[in-house]
Amino acid sequence: MVTIGPSGRRPRENKVFGFWSGIYIVSALLGAALTAIYLNLEDAVYYWDFAGYFDRFNEQGALLAASPVQWLGQLKTSIATEDLSAAILAPLMPFHVVFGGSRLSYIAGIVTVYLIPTALFIGRMSHMEAVSGAPSSRTVLAVWIAAFLYTPFWAPTLRGLPDIAGCLALAGATYYLWKSEFLTREPVSSGVRVGAYLWLAFMLRRWYAFAVMGIAISAAFFCLFQAATERKFLPLRNAALGGIYAILVIVAAALIFQQPLVVRIMGTSYADLYSGYRTTFVSQLAEVGSRLSYLNWLLILLGLCISVVRRNRFSLLCAVASVLTFLIFSHTQDPDRHHSLPMFLWLFPAYAQAIVAIVSMPALRWRWSTAVIAIAAILAFAGTFFPIGRQLLSPVSFVFAREDTLPLHLDNLPEYGRLMDDLASRMGPEDRFSVFASSPVMNEALLYEMNKDLSPHVSLACQVDSREQFRPETLQSRYIVATDPPVAHLQPGAQLCITIPDQYILEGKGIGAAYKRIETYQLSGGVAGYLYEQMRPVSKAEIEALYAEFRKKYPDWTTPQR
Numbered sequence: 001m002v003t004i005g006p007s008g009r010r011p012r013e014n015k016v017f018g019f020w021s022g023i024y025i026v027s028a029l030l031g032a033a034l035t036a037i038y039l040n041l042e043d044a045v046y047y048w049d050f051a052g053y054f055d056r057f058n059e060q061g062a063l064l065a066a067s068p069v070q071w072l073g074q075l076k077t078s079i080a081t082e083d084l085s086a087a088i089l090a091p092l093m094p095f096h097v098v099f100g101g102s103r104l105s106y107i108a109g110i111v112t113v114y115l116i117p118t119a120l121f122i123g124r125m126s127h128m129e130a131v132s133g134a135p136s137s138r139t140v141l142a143v144w145i146a147a148f149l150y151t152p153f154w155a156p157t158l159r160g161l162p163d164i165a166g167c168l169a170l171a172g173a174t175y176y177l178w179k180s181e182f183l184t185r186e187p188v189s190s191g192v193r194v195g196a197y198l199w200l201a202f203m204l205r206r207w208y209a210f211a212v213m214g215i216a217i218s219a220a221f222f223c224l225f226q227a228a229t230e231r232k233f234l235p236l237r238n239a240a241l242g243g244i245y246a247i248l249v250i251v252a253a254a255l256i257f258q259q260p261l262v263v264r265i266m267g268t269s270y271a272d273l274y275s276g277y278r279t280t281f282v283s284q285l286a287e288v289g290s291r292l293s294y295l296n297w298l299l300i301l302l303g304l305c306i307s308v309v310r311r312n313r314f315s316l317l318c319a320v321a322s323v324l325t326f327l328i329f330s331h332t333q334d335p336d337r338h339h340s341l342p343m344f345l346w347l348f349p350a351y352a353q354a355i356v357a358i359v360s361m362p363a364l365r366w367r368w369s370t371a372v373i374a375i376a377a378i379l380a381f382a383g384t385f386f387p388i389g390r391q392l393l394s395p396v397s398f399v400f401a402r403e404d405t406l407p408l409h410l411d412n413l414p415e416y417g418r419l420m421d422d423l424a425s426r427m428g429p430e431d432r433f434s435v436f437a438s439s440p441v442m443n444e445a446l447l448y449e450m451n452k453d454l455s456p457h458v459s460l461a462c463q464v465d466s467r468e469q470f471r472p473e474t475l476q477s478r479y480i481v482a483t484d485p486p487v488a489h490l491q492p493g494a495q496l497c498i499t500i501p502d503q504y505i506l507e508g509k510g511i512g513a514a515y516k517r518i519e520t521y522q523l524s525g526g527v528a529g530y531l532y533e534q535m536r537p538v539s540k541a542e543i544e545a546l547y548a549e550f551r552k553k554y555p556d557w558t559t560p561q562r
Contacts (some may be wrong), residue, residue, distance in 0.1 A: 039103055122146075155291065183243060296380060359373065387404055
């Protein structure tokens, strides 16, 4: 006779639920503490993607407080039409209501709502498939520590990017794909679940479409391989049926909730649009590789080898999905921190396999091996995210990622304040300013994010040649901010719309002859900043000379008619 508890759950289920609830609470509290420590070391200099969703978090919170009905309507419109959907922020609204719109409230919300559940979900799945017998508490602890401190999850999150939300949806899709044996069992219900999770990932952030293709192709390959190995081809019919249902769910949801966005996506060549963000395959591989330590990569490779020997197909399925996602995505642009999230999500099972194997070795005491795993994870975290950790651990740099994600900081911060004060005091109500610089040292977003009063006065400059063309209206701005040397954040030649005008203005030739330098600033990294005032309108001949320079690389750029 089975005893049922007051809640309707069996005692064992209650125990398991209580255990994982406790783990979640402890993880969330630790995550909030780490977030607070990190943010306390930052200068409040948020710009571009680091500020985009943070600003929207506050906008959404204010709108929700003012009119919940209007907020829901705006959310529906955002999902249907916008590349950067506000849907990803909806689960974070309780944090805005309870804790306000601070940076800590925002990022702690991402950690609590998205990062911790993702780490626990993929950690538990990976652990269950990595152990050869009954699960052991000692291996659970080691895998939990590794998942909680997994640096690829934290890097974009601490920068204010909520894209980890898509990984939670992908983890759900991966679970149901695996549980249903690639949709061969209960194909209709499994296909619907998988399709819903895959669409959810895409709805939250459209670039997750590449990861959707990665896991779909990987699952299809393993399903065919399994059928060929076992010589059982009848289940393929179920898998095809489940796949059809998954596709129908994705297509139906996208058309019902996102039709305008889908139509625009179908008519856009993102490979051309983001060509300025794309380098060589080797540099892309090196960039992604730099986001984990050499020690982490060694454990992942070890885990893959063990997975082959032990036939841990779950780990191998995920690894293939990771590689495919990288290969598909890299044809469009270089994967940034947030873009590489699904790649590292699916590498974690191999990482966990190695950890389980080490902790389970009979020759090692599990407490000592678990302590070594914990220390390695802590050192990787400290060296990747904290300046003092990176400095102290520099003799053993193989323990942390080569690409750091240190707290945002600007040298000579008072000089930036002086520049903003000069702009604010000099400009009249109708005056505008433009910035011919595009890097963490100086960019237009940095200025108007630090001083919101400047926002109505900025005339946005072209940032990336392949995404935009030079904006001639910037030459009508009364004030120009330029730097010496010219600064850009992409590879050389991808931001001529910034670097060429900057150089002309510095040298006082061509369009630069219309401007006079009125102030100098010492910016971060030894870069000099200058404030220029337009003394006369830029002539037609000067604009033509500027476009003639652009046309050396972009023959189709035409001089605008004034």
